[in-house]
Amino acid sequence: MRKEFIKAICDQLKKNKKLFLLVGDLGYGMIEPLVKKYPNSFLNVGVAEQNMAGVAAGIASEGYQVFIYSIANFSTFRCAEQIRNDIDYHNLNVTVVSVGSGLEYGKLGYSHHALQDLALMRTFPNTKIISPANEFELNKSMNYIFKNPGPKYLRLSKEETVKYTSIKKTNFKDGDWILIKKGKLNKAIVSTGNSLKKSFELSMFKKFKDFYIYSVPIWSMKSKKLHQNYLKKFSELMVVETHLEDGGFSSYLREAAKNQYKLKIKSISISPKVVGEVGDKAFLEKKYLRN
Amino acid sequence: MYKKISSLIRKKILEIAYIKKANHIGSNLSIVDILVVLYKDQIKKNNNNKLILSKGHACLSLYCILNYFKFLSSKNLDKYSDNNSVMMSHASHKVPGVFFSTGSLGHGLSYAAGKCYINKKDKIFVLLSDGELNEGSNWEALLFIAHHKLTNLIIIVDYNKLQGIDHVDKVIKLDPIDKKLKSFGFDVLSINGHKHLEIKKAIKKKHKKPLFIIANTIKGKGVDFMENKVLWHYKSLDLDLLGKALKQL
Numbered sequence: 236m237r238k239e240f241i242k243a244i245c246d247q248l249k250k251n252k253k254l255f256l257l258v259g260d261l262g263y264g265m266i267e268p269l270v271k272k273y274p275n276s277f278l279n280v281g282v283a284e285q286n287m288a289g290v291a292a293g294i295a296s297e298g299y300q301v302f303i304y305s306i307a308n309f310s311t312f313r314c315a316e317q318i319r320n321d322i323d324y325h326n327l328n329v330t331v332v333s334v335g336s337g338l339e340y341g342k343l344g345y346s347h348h349a350l351q352d353l354a355l356m357r358t359f360p361n362t363k364i365i366s367p368a369n370e371f372e373l374n375k376s377m378n379y380i381f382k383n384p385g386p387k388y389l390r391l392s393k394e395e396t397v398k399y400t401s402i403k404k405t406n407f408k409d410g411d412w413i414l415i416k417k418g419k420l421n422k423a424i425v426s427t428g429n430s431l432k433k434s435f436e437l438s439m440f441k442k443f444k445d446f447y448i449y450s451v452p453i454w455s456m457k458s459k460k461l462h463q464n465y466l467k468k469f470s471e472l473m474v475v476e477t478h479l480e481d482g483g484f485s486s487y488l489r490e491a492a493k494n495q496y497k498l499k500i501k502s503i504s505i506s507p508k509v510v511g512e513v514g515d516k517a518f519l520e521k522k523y524l525r526n
Numbered sequence: 527m528y529k530k531i532s533s534l535i536r537k538k539i540l541e542i543a544y545i546k547k548a549n550h551i552g553s554n555l556s557i558v559d560i561l562v563v564l565y566k567d568q569i570k571k572n573n574n575n576k577l578i579l580s581k582g583h584a585c586l587s588l589y590c591i592l593n594y595f596k597f598l599s600s601k602n603l604d605k606y607s608d609n610n611s612v613m614m615s616h617a618s619h620k621v622p623g624v625f626f627s628t629g630s631l632g633h634g635l636s637y638a639a640g641k642c643y644i645n646k647k648d649k650i651f652v653l654l655s656d657g658e659l660n661e662g663s664n665w666e667a668l669l670f671i672a673h674h675k676l677t678n679l680i681i682i683v684d685y686n687k688l689q690g691i692d693h694v695d696k697v698i699k700l701d702p703i704d705k706k707l708k709s710f711g712f713d714v715l716s717i718n719g720h721k722h723l724e725i726k727k728a729i730k731k732k733h734k735k736p737l738f739i740i741a742n743t744i745k746g747k748g749v750d751f752m753e754n755k756v757l758w759h760y761k762s763l764d765l766d767l768l769g770k771a772l773k774q775l
Contacts, residue, residue, distance in 0.1 A: 255644070278643070286636045286666035293640020296625070317663075321633055325619060325626070 236391050236429075237265045237334060239370045243377035244302065248273050251381075255294050259284050259305035261334070266304075284309050288317035288331070295327040300384065306340065307333035307349030307390070315355060318386075323359035328384040331356070336366075336390045336428055337477025337505065338523070341516040349390075350505050354482020356388040363409055363455040365389045366428035369396035372452045375407045379453060383409075392429035394516070399431075399450075409453045410461030418447035422471040425449045427484045433475040433503070433524070443473065454487065462491040471499045477520070480504035501526060528722035531562045531594065536748050536775050538590045544763040546607045548615065552746035552758035554587040556686045556719075557653060560741055561591045563725040564651055571597070574648040576641075578626050580634025581655035581684065582617035589613065589621065597623030632661030635681070639671050642679040651680050651729075657689025660698050671736050672711035680729060680737045681712075684719065686745035688756055703740055712738040719743035749774055 245268060248254050258266060260282045270277050280287045284305060291301040303310055310333045311318070322329045333352060340347035357364055365380060365387050367373040373391075380387055399415050407413070415431070416438070424434045424446045431450050437443050449465070466472075466488065474485035485502035492498055503526045510519060535558050543551050561577075569575045579588050589606060592598035598621065605611035612620035616629030628634050638652045658664065671679055685703070687694050694700055707714045713733040717724040719741025728739045745759075746752030749771040763771070 280670060281666075283666035283670070285632075285663040286639070286670055289633060289636020289663070289667065290640035290643065290670065293637040293642075294644045295640075296637070297641055297644045299644060316630055317633065317636070320627065320630055321637055 236367070236370055236373050236396060237262075237393060239373050240332070240377070240389075240391060241265055241269050243374060245269050245272060247377075247381050248276055251300070252276070253299045255299050255301045257287050257291055257294075257301065257303045259287050259303070259309055261305050284313040285317050288314040288329075289321055291329045292317070292321035292325060292327050295322075295329045296325070300328045300330075300381070302330045302332050302389075304332040305334070306347055307335050307352050308347065311349075311352045311355055311388070318356075318362075319359055323361045323386045326361045326385060328386075330365075330380055330387040330389050332389045332391060334391050335393050337430075338510075338516050338519045339393050341514050341519045344513070345510045348510060350479050351482065352388075352390065353478050353484060357456060357482070357487060359386065360456050362386040362388055363453060364427070365453055367391075367452045368426070368429055368431035368450045369398055371398070372407070372413070372450065376452050379407050379409075390428055394429060396429050397432045397435055407453055409455055410458030411453060412449040412451050412462075412465045414447070415450055416448040419445040421469050422473075423447035423449055423469050424473045424475060425451060425488070426475040427451045427454065428477070430475045430477050433477070437473065437475060437503070446473065451484070454484075459487070459491045462488060466492045466498055467496050469498060472501065474500060474502040476502060476504050477524075478505060479507050481507065528559070528562055528566065531566065532558050532722070533748075533775050535562065535587065535590045535594060537772055538593075539586055540749075540763065540768060540771050540775075542586060542590070542603070542606050544765070544768040547762045548586060548607060549760045549762050550583045550586070551761070551763070552686075552688070552752055552755065553581065553584040553655065553684075555747045555749065555752065556743045556745045557581075557584055557587050557684050558747070559720045559722055560653065560682055560684065560725055560743075561587060563722055563729065565591050565595045567726060568649065568651065568729060575650070576625055576648065577651045577653060578628070578634040578638045579617045579624075579653050580628055581631065581653060581658055582628030583615075584655075585615065585617040585624075588617060588624070592621070592623040631655070631658040632663035635664050635667035635671070638679055639667050639674075639676060642671075642676040643674055646678055649678050649680060651682065654681065654683045655689070656683060656685045656687065656694050656700060657697070659683065659700055660689075668707070668710055668712075676736050677733060680739065682739045682741050684743050685740050686743040688745045688754065688759070690759060691756060693756075707738045712736050714738045714740065716740040716742065720747055
């Protein structure tokens with residue numbers, strides 16, 4: 236997904252030169268095509284995320300669309316106040332990009348796990364969450380990002396993603412639920428980002444085989460109401476998320492539902508224990524993903 | 527002329543601070559002469575030069591200057607710190623003439639660095655406080671500014687030697703600040719931040735490296751019972767004290 240992200244920026248640069256990518260000394264093996272072709276649209280600011288977010292705000296204030304790129308914790312928590320005050324509250328055209336959602340950087344330890352990033356980023360009122368499940372959704376989402384100026388949080392997976400074909404929608408909008416598989420019950424499995432992989436795994440179980448499957452790539456504080464159009468159709472949702480339940484996507488949908496529908500929202504989320512042992516993604520997800 | 531404007535601005539600050547029971551008076555009085563020179567000589571309606579007031583708590587001083595130079599109406603200025611107005615008590619970009627909101631220290635420099643990195647034509651001035659330099663984000667930004675030789679960014683530190691609740695030297699020593707910044711790759715000037723001519727000359731100085739001006743100032747400048755007193759970071763004025771202060775200006 237990272238290579239497609241860089242490709243999408245390169246493609247856009249052909250049309251729009253007022254685009255800029257800042258990285259926090261990360262992206263080796265990914266960013267080179269852009270650096271080579273568009274060196275004036277790229278800058279490695281060094282290992283200094285607070286400065287990166289502030290510099291991004293400054294560049295955006297000069298009429299540019301800016302992307303800042305790092306591993307999930309660094310581009311979010313490390314510079315949270317700069318994102319809130321300088322980017323979101325000024326409503327600037329900056330996309331915070333994070334790599335390694337959930338437990339993808341498993342063996343590198345908890346400093347590199349992104350388990351609370353959505354909780355943080357979704358409380359900034361102007362920021363849209365962009366969380367694509369695969370390269371197809373990424374490309375659609377990038378179109379959305381290019382066409383809709385404003386602050387965004389793009390949560391990229393670095394793992395192989397799951398493909399799907401049963402897609403009708405051409406353009407993605409904030410608050411859209413993408414139908415992946417039709418069900419036979421008024422029940423659905425819903426996920427955002429690469430948790431869709433888990434949704435597919437879940438649908439193999441007898442209990443879930445007749446559930447609808449939806450992916451939600453773009454959502455925000457402002458689009459909460461729009462989700463009610465989908466929520467009211469179902470009696471039960473199973474939300475799958477590689478994030479803590481607290482502040483995560485399932486919590487978001489519960490807030491959107493406001494208890495006004497006869498709807499049970501269950502979730503499979505990462506357990507809120509601090510990961511203290513070594514483990515790759517598969518090992519840690521097995522141990523920490525709980526309902 | 528400059529002196530006269532400074533005096534008018536200081537009076538206005540005190541009057542508004544009295545009416546609105548505002549604090550940070552010492553920090554506001556400290557930067558008046560710097561702001562007068564910047565807005566009289568450098569930042570005009572017909573150019574794109576800008577000031578980022580990174581020490582956003584001293585915004586009353588900036589608002590009064592913006593009013594004097596007709597960026598901000600008196601009607602707006604009178605609403606300073608009023609409920610349901612935009613006249614926030616830390617610099618807000620909703621206020622006409624202010625481009626970037628501050629208040630949390632250590633944000634202005636990186637934002638200005640971004641502007642100057644992408645736009646080399648316009649001059650950006652950043653006014654920092656000395657206490658603000660405790661924030662690590664400034665040092666990230668300073669490394670960046672020096673590395674990229676952003677010579678259209680001019681940094682002025684209001685070095686009044688007092689911070690929130692104590693003397694800078696007792697909290698986190700900055701000295702030798704000139705040597706520190708020189709070693710970072712800046713052209714460093716140390717001036718009296720209340721002498722308009724010195725400020726004028728410093729700002730105009732030709733420089734090959736980014737310029738860092740240490741403006742030695744007095745917190746509470748102009749009012750003897752406020753000068754160099756930590757108390758006037760927080761205390762607000764009563765009528766008696768306002769009268770005594772205005773007589774000195």
